[in-house]
Amino acid sequence: DVKVTQSSRYLVKRTGEKVFLECVQDMDHENMFWYRQDPGLGLRLIYFSYDVKMKEKGDIPEGYSVSREKKERFSLILESASTNQTSMYLCASSSGTGGRGYTFGSGTRLTVV
C-alpha cells in the first residue's frame, strides 16, 4: 500500500525552538507539498518541491523553510516557533504534471506553547 508518512502525530514545542517536521513517501513521486490546516481557513500551501533540492514558496511561506535532499523525503522547518504556528500540518505527494491527485499523510498536530 502506497504511503506518505509523517514522523509525528502530535508535537508540543516551546516558543523560539527550531522545529523539524518530517515527511517520507514510498511512491517515487516527484512532487511534495506542505500545507497547514486551520479551522475556517481550509488548507493553505506553505512550500512545495517538484524535484530533489528544488523548492517553491506557496501562499504562506513566512516563518518556514524546507529541505529536500532525497526524493522520498521533504522536511518542513520552523526556524523559531511561535504560538501562531500552532496548527495541523499536512504533507502530500503526487507524480507528474497534474491530474492524478495527491496522496496525503495523516498529519502532525503541532502545539507551540
Place this chain on the structure above:
Amino acid sequence: AQSVTQPDIHITVSEGASLELRCNYSYGATPYLFWYVQSPGQGLQLLLKYFSGDTLVQGIKGFEAEFKRSQSSFNLRKPSVHWSDAAEYFCAVGEKTSYDKVIFGPGTSLSVIP
C-alpha cells in the same frame, strides 16, 4: 487567479438520505477537479477526480460528481448516506501546468443523523 468556493460550511443529513455538496471554481480554462474527504484527525483521501472526457465521474465509497462547465461547478453526490460518511469534504482545482499545484476550497463539514 484560481479559486474554489464551497457555499455550505456545514450540512446535516439523515442516514439513508441523498447528499449533494456544492463546489464552484474560478479558472481560465478547463481545470483538473477533485473531491477529497477527511475523517477526524486524519489526512485527506482522494474520492474522485475529473481530468477530461465524461463529465460524470464515479469515485470510491459510492460517490459521484458532475462537471458542469457552463456553471463552473463540480458538485459531489451520493444517493444514500451512511453514518460513516460523516467527515469534512474538500473540493479542489488543479493547474494544467508543471508542479501539479492544487487550490483547495474551505471545506464542507457533513454530519449524519442516525
